[in-house]
Amino acid sequence: MQNVVILQARKWFSRSLSSFSSNPLKVCVVGSGPAGFYTAEKMLKAHQQAQVDIIDRLPTPFGLVRSGVAPDHPETKIVINQFSRVAQHEQCSFLGNVTLGSSISLSELRKLYHVVVLAYGAESDRSLGIPGESLKGIYSAREFVWWYNGHPDGRNLDPDLKNTDAAVILGQGNVALDVARILLRPTAELATTDIANYALAALEESSIRKVYLVGRRGPAQAACTAKELREILGIRNVDISIQEVDLRLTPADEEELKSNRIKRRVHELLSKAAAKPRTAGLNQRELHFVFFRKPDSFQESEDRTGHVSGVHFEKTVLKGDGPGKQIAIGTGEFEDIKCGLVLKSIGYKSVPVDGLPFDHKKGIVPNFRGRVLSDTSGDPTLLEEGLYVCGWLKRGPTGIVATNLHCAEETVLSISEDIEKGMLISSAALPKPGREGLLQLLQDRDVRIVSFSDWEKIDSEEKRLGSSRNKPRQKLSTWDELHKAALE
Ligand SMILES: Cc1cc2nc3c(=O)[nH]c(=O)nc-3n(C[C@H](O)[C@H](O)[C@H](O)COP(=O)(O)OP(=O)(O)OC[C@H]3O[C@@H](n4cnc5c(N)ncnc54)[C@H](O)[C@@H]3O)c2cc1C
Numbered sequence: 001m002q003n004v005v006i007l008q009a010r011k012w013f014s015r016s017l018s019s020f021s022s023n024p025l026k027v028c029v030v031g032s033g034p035a036g037f038y039t040a041e042k043m044l045k046a047h048q049q050a051q052v053d054i055i056d057r058l059p060t061p062f063g064l065v066r067s068g069v070a071p072d073h074p075e076t077k078i079v080i081n082q083f084s085r086v087a088q089h090e091q092c093s094f095l096g097n098v099t100l101g102s103s104i105s106l107s108e109l110r111k112l113y114h115v116v117v118l119a120y121g122a123e124s125d126r127s128l129g130i131p132g133e134s135l136k137g138i139y140s141a142r143e144f145v146w147w148y149n150g151h152p153d154g155r156n157l158d159p160d161l162k163n164t165d166a167a168v169i170l171g172q173g174n175v176a177l178d179v180a181r182i183l184l185r186p187t188a189e190l191a192t193t194d195i196a197n198y199a200l201a202a203l204e205e206s207s208i209r210k211v212y213l214v215g216r217r218g219p220a221q222a223a224c225t226a227k228e229l230r231e232i233l234g235i236r237n238v239d240i241s242i243q244e245v246d247l248r249l250t251p252a253d254e255e256e257l258k259s260n261r262i263k264r265r266v267h268e269l270l271s272k273a274a275a276k277p278r279t280a281g282l283n284q285r286e287l288h289f290v291f292f293r294k295p296d297s298f299q300e301s302e303d304r305t306g307h308v309s310g311v312h313f314e315k316t317v318l319k320g321d322g323p324g325k326q327i328a329i330g331t332g333e334f335e336d337i338k339c340g341l342v343l344k345s346i347g348y349k350s351v352p353v354d355g356l357p358f359d360h361k362k363g364i365v366p367n368f369r370g371r372v373l374s375d376t377s378g379d380p381t382l383l384e385e386g387l388y389v390c391g392w393l394k395r396g397p398t399g400i401v402a403t404n405l406h407c408a409e410e411t412v413l414s415i416s417e418d419i420e421k422g423m424l425i426s427s428a429a430l431p432k433p434g435r436e437g438l439l440q441l442l443q444d445r446d447v448r449i450v451s452f453s454d455w456e457k458i459d460s461e462e463k464r465l466g467s468s469r470n471k472p473r474q475k476l477s478t479w480d481e482l483h484k485a486a487l488e
Helices: 001-023 034-046 063-067 075-085 106-112 141-147 174-184 197-204 227-233 251-258 261-276 403-418 425-429 434-444 452-467 477-485
Strands: 026-030 051-056 092-096 115-118 137-139 166-170 209-216 238-242 283-292 293-300 308-319 329-337 342-344 371-372 383-390
Touching: 026 034, 026 106, 026 434, 034 051, 034 063, 034 075, 034 115, 034 403, 051 425, 051 434, 063 075, 075 092, 092 434, 092 452, 106 115, 106 434, 115 403, 137 141, 141 174, 141 197, 166 174, 166 329, 174 209, 174 227, 174 283, 227 261, 238 261, 251 261, 293 329, 308 342, 383 403, 452 477
Parallel strands: 026 051, 026 115, 051 092, 115 383, 137 342, 166 209, 166 342, 209 283, 238 283
Antiparallel strands: 293 308, 308 329, 371 383
């Protein structure tokens, strides 16, 4: 009996492989961030006959490497060269300006391709759900980052940096530190980066002198890395303020630090900064690390109706034991911080598209090693045939660019195993229209595709504009400008 099963499986396997050799594997990757590009690269290596199309809703590729990574971190963006080589591979295509969910639906895409890999990231925000959250002057870090990075959907944010001297940032992870650094760094140092020109102009006129980085828990739990912390602590002309009492470690903290080298280093850096004498008003700007505070509500300005004027915080203490297990509990004692700008850096959130199983609690697509599962029960046999996931949409919004390389390796390995096991047999038996079908459908819908060579026109124009200002590029940041440069 067992032999019969093995024989059948072998037949399926060879039928599947031979179908794919006469009928090349058609793969569509949705999203051209690190997860999308690493997936495409690994697919092209593992399946030399495969045709891989990468679609993105923007006319520009590279996801958060372009619109998330801070402008003063150019070394992180070098990976764009590697991604460009993937896009230029003869069996790969980049199709920008194509949105899953409006230009094309998931079910249409699945009919066109043998394999669809969703890598469209996390383009929404977690919310606090506290009173006053919709007041003007309160933004998510994602919106603010898009604004200074020239994302076309961030162009109109226009945060008011002039009518206040204080900003509160909620959260103490690396994104929070990026945002604080951009607010505090001398603008002359930003002027030679690829920061959006309107953002540089607004920062040059900014009145913000005090930035508060606020966390619910203590310095032993701060979510940033030592590299980012060292960088912000080293900004010129900024006084650092940390309450020494907050740095005292409980036995539970000691335990936590023992098992985590990065957190130990972060605590050391904060302790050193706290011990440094302040410059008694000589510096123009202040950075306050505020620990053990959770936002309770936002306050409305009396003279500027509808605008935020401060955050009402509840003090907290930590309860619970074990690394990562200590949680912040309100003490019933409150304190306000006055400010005219609030940036919430409490986490990005992915959004589902029609027909996609989604775990709303975790904010990810339920998956087993990158294979999309039909529901959130965790049963690895309930598979959505031919549908895979990678990157922030698969794991949640954590990790650096390189984390997505390992994530893509896992997803591509699952695809290869499924092909070998004959699990894509029903698709393999059918030739799929792939790119041709997609192009036809998009043409019927009047969707103006931006190809990789169109993107190269945007790229050259941005570099040309930047060269006269001693910048690596001056980003085009409206949909019109981008379309004009790409398609005219
Ligand atoms: C502010 C910030 C700063 C960071 N700085 C660093 C850093 O300095 N160093 C580092 O290593 N890592 C950094 N990271 C982390 C890194 O950027 C992420 O790990 C990585 O970009 C996640 O990759 P992804 O491909 O899953 O998502 P993304 O990079 O977000 O890519 C998703 C892509 O999908 C597209 N898309 C979205 N919706 C659709 C749709 N419906 N249809 C078609 N396309 C769609 C988007 O346009 C985007 O191009 C930073 C992250 C942030 C948020």
